[in-house]
Amino acid sequence: MRFAVRVDRVLGRLCLLGCLMCAGWVAAADLPPLSRALTVLAEPKPAPALRLPDLDGKTVDLAALRGKLVVVNFWATWCPPCRREMPSLERLRRQLGPQGLEVLAVDVGEDVDTVFAFTGQLEPGPEFRILLDRDSAAMQAWKVKGLPTTFVADPSGKVIFRAVGGREFDHESVIKQLQAHLPGVK
């Protein structure tokens, strides 16, 4: 009985608390800062396979993007730093997309409705492709250990950068790192 009362009380506060949780578990003043650099991988290796449906149900294959600089971002709507870094991913795409940069954001374990409900609140709204890794198999194939984690594959398909934890992707230092690897840049 006591348990039932407790759950009822909590369910009644779900909306409010759910919003608090989505906002990042803690007050904005306490949020850790987003980092402003990508980790250079000393020994670039071929990117693992990535073939997943996007929000329209169309299959996207990383292998088909050979020749582009591809940012692969693993995330989830309930992950506070993932939510915070996502607008900067869109700003990055707008800045370097015309020069051959592509962004693939791989959502882990959620459905289309959940993702849409979140992305609809973003400013700027993401125009990059969002893929659904419903069973987290892709995340495990890429050896991701925590969210968010981001990789960058160069035009030859090798992973050259990694970013564990949230980033400010459109910071000038990140842009500079990426510009050196855009297609056609030697």
Add this chain to the structure above:
Amino acid sequence: MNLLFALLLALLVAPAQAETQRRTDPDTGALSWETRTQGVAVSLTQLLPDQVLAFYLNRGFPPAAAERFAGACVFMTVLRNESAPGELTFRLADWGVRHAGGVHPPPDVAVWMGQWTALGVSEPARIAFRWAQFPPEQEYAVGEWNQGMLATGLTPGAGFDLVVRWNVAGKTVEGKLDEVRCAR
């Protein structure tokens, strides 16, 4: 033999160099503890049992399973390599929760996952649980970090010290958060 081991450990493990800073969130009243040791920042922020319960109910957990985890003294945990002399590695199994004269590592995520499977928690809910947790092991280059939930397994209101260990440049480093308290 024990004395020899203790001396060896003292030589191998770099001592903690920083005090624990404690803060109170003015809006929620949640307490945070933070320490910086040799270029690495570690922090714990209280999560209220009702917050944790709401999070997992929203992810599809059955009430009994969500209640079990919510009662396990859960913190939002951040570990950040700000300026360590190289890439750090850690395993939660090497960390110590000091409480009531004993020390134990934080409960293994795999043990929680086994419980959720036995309780019939859906796959999407289990995936959300797994990836919302602070990573059981990880490597961070300078600038890298993670944020996630960490359960100590203690009861609401319990007090403890958390000993955090990581390896960098061939050396084990220890940081400590003193007099942390589980939310009620």
